[in-house]
Amino acid sequence: MNVLITGGTGFIGQALTDYLCERDYHVYVLTRSPQEHTDTNKQTFIGYNYPNEQLPPIKSVINLAGESLFGYWTKTKKEFILSSRIQTTEKILAFMEKLPNKPDVFISGSAVGYYGTSNDLMFSESTTTPGDDFLAKVTTKWENVAKQAEKYNIRTVLTRFGVVLGNGGALPMMRFPVQLGVGGKIGSGEQWISWIHIEDAVKLIVFCMENKAISGPVNITAPHPKQNKAFMQTLAKVLKRPYWFPVPSIFMYTALGEMAGLITKGQYVIPQKALDHSFTFSFPYLQEALHHLHHK
Numbered sequence: 001m002n003v004l005i006t007g008g009t010g011f012i013g014q015a016l017t018d019y020l021c022e023r024d025y026h027v028y029v030l031t032r033s034p035q036e037h038t039d040t041n042k043q044t045f046i047g048y049n050y051p052n053e054q055l056p057p058i059k060s061v062i063n064l065a066g067e068s069l070f071g072y073w074t075k076t077k078k079e080f081i082l083s084s085r086i087q088t089t090e091k092i093l094a095f096m097e098k099l100p101n102k103p104d105v106f107i108s109g110s111a112v113g114y115y116g117t118s119n120d121l122m123f124s125e126s127t128t129t130p131g132d133d134f135l136a137k138v139t140t141k142w143e144n145v146a147k148q149a150e151k152y153n154i155r156t157v158l159t160r161f162g163v164v165l166g167n168g169g170a171l172p173m174m175r176f177p178v179q180l181g182v183g184g185k186i187g188s189g190e191q192w193i194s195w196i197h198i199e200d201a202v203k204l205i206v207f208c209m210e211n212k213a214i215s216g217p218v219n220i221t222a223p224h225p226k227q228n229k230a231f232m233q234t235l236a237k238v239l240k241r242p243y244w245f246p247v248p249s250i251f252m253y254t255a256l257g258e259m260a261g262l263i264t265k266g267q268y269v270i271p272q273k274a275l276d277h278s279f280t281f282s283f284p285y286l287q288e289a290l291h292h293l294h295h296k
């Protein structure tokens, strides 16, 4: 079965591609730099201008590409964060529109940032009002473009990722101060982190891909979010390092600008659809997830 992935060279996309390639799938990775990658018998790298007619029938399209959120959020960076996602999604829609045989499913990225931030509220897929900060606006626009695939009768799933824990993404940055022996809560420490182990994130994407009853937004998070202070404490415990050095929000904002909000604010998100469809999490609890990642 053939799957086409944008962002297949990224942190989540690579893990997903490896998982699919170990199974009965051939993965076509749509990338800005196909020349930098080597094809295998299970994986083919193609550019965005690749002629559609040369592709075999594609069963599933997965759209994860977008400018990284990490880095100082200048006006230009913020424009890229939005435009890279919208433009890639529009290209994929145009590609699917031309296909005589449409894919069965379109899975498009999003983030729990859709819900905005709160220390008190709980969010699930049945929360229909998005937040009103920058990330909520980006994800709302991104989802609205992706949803246009429904007009071609393609089942569409919007994967709202929480903080995906693995050897890429946010965890190495969170681990760094702890390893240096200066781990502690960040800001108030009250902010929620809706996290998920990379292996569960990948399995849940494939679960959505293969389960015809699933469509619309799906929270890609573990069932037990943690507040930042408990998260950092657990990380210090797993790494056998001290937990004592609080980092004030003001320091984060001075160092990182508006992006600091990603770390100093959060949201409590329940993966209600995954639970309703009896998805089995391998790592529902943080300590086991961090232990597994640290010791593998």
Ligand code: NDP
Pocket (backbone or CB within 6 Å): 006, 007, 008, 009, 010, 011, 012, 013, 030, 031, 032, 033, 064, 065, 066, 067, 068, 069, 080, 084, 085, 088, 109, 110, 111, 112, 161, 162, 163, 164, 165, 168, 169, 170
């Ligand atoms: P990465 O940053 O690791 O990878 C994203 C991929 O997008 C890159 O490999 C790159 O592919 C492509 N890309 C990067 N910049 C641009 C650009 N300016 N224009 C077009 N394509 C670009 O992301 P992740 O794998 O961590 O995440 C995948 C998606 O999920 C992202 O959209 C991210 O925002 C979202 N997400 C991730 C979370 C996480 O914890 N990791 C949490 C919440 C949401 P190439 O160079 O091959 O074209």
